[in-house]
Amino acid sequence: MARDPRIDAYIERAAPFAQPILTRVRELVHEACPQVEETIKWGMPTFVHAGGILCGMAAFKQHASFGFWKHALVVGDGSPRDGMGSYGKMVTIKDLPPKKTLLAHVKKAMKLNEDGVKAPVRKSAPKPPPQAPDDLVAALKKDKAAQATFDGFPPGCKREYIEWIVEAKREDTRAKRLAQAVEWMAEGKRRNWKYENC
Template sequence: MARDPRIDAYIEHAAPFAQPILRHVRELVHAACPGVEESIKWGMPSFSHAGGILCGMAAFKQHASFGFWKHALVVGEGEPRDGMGSYGKMTSLQDLPPDKTLLMHLRKAMRLNEAGVKSPARKAAPKPPSETPEDLAAALKNNNAAQATFAAFPPGCRREYIEWIVEARREDTRARRLAQAIAWMAEGKRRNWKYEAC
């Protein structure tokens, strides 16, 4: 049951309300997983088992948190996650689930690591299509080749050109970008064509 002295120091420097929460959770982690490895990752106490991160805890100004690396697989897909914490923002020991529940979750997380199960990939919500600004729409109408290329682009490629043009701070910069965009699209090029593999 090796203890990382950096975690001792972390707990000592935490706000007084957070110290008993962090100590209690740490003891439960060691009780459930005697061979757990302690470390500091991203500036916060972290616990690893079977070659992967098991869980982590942190203290903030107004709350403490404790969370599982594979939160959705341990606590449940439908359980919301508040920041990094699997049990919300905690300000006292009463905010923790019962020890029995926490130990059950810890053992489940251990089994997932032992089986080599990876965290499910988070799917980003697709961005809505960007509206074509009037000046770009007018310029496209005057160039058939650019208009055909723009129309054939997937939404992400169109968005890259639109954002590049509308993010210009000065009118002369916007005009230059617009002219360049039309020239590139007339040649069938994407916005970042220079960086695409040949």
């Protein structure tokens, strides 16, 4: 069982409540996967098997966490983790799942790595289409060229103009930005046209 001395040091530096949690998790990972390799990734103890990350653990000021790299596939419910590892925030050793459960999860994670299964890609929800404020809608109605340009923009380009206008702190600044936006759109320009490659 190869041990990385950096992980020993990490556990020693952890808050006293976290030390038994981290020690227990480490022992169970080694028990389930004797050939596991230890390393430090992103400043946290990480366990590697069959060329891929198996799981990792971390200690924070008020809690510890432990999570599988392929959480949704290992834990089996198909849900993404909430950012606090596979078992949530842990403050005592009692917060760990039963030994049998944790060992089964480690073995499942091992098999996924051995079979070359990739971690599912998390897709972020698309942003809703941007809603133009009333003053922009009214200004565009008065300028057909600007309206045509705005209508032809993809959502991201529309959003850049809308956010620039609505983020103005003062009314006079907003009015200037609105006039400038209509002028640029009438010329077929995107909001950040000055910075685009010609």
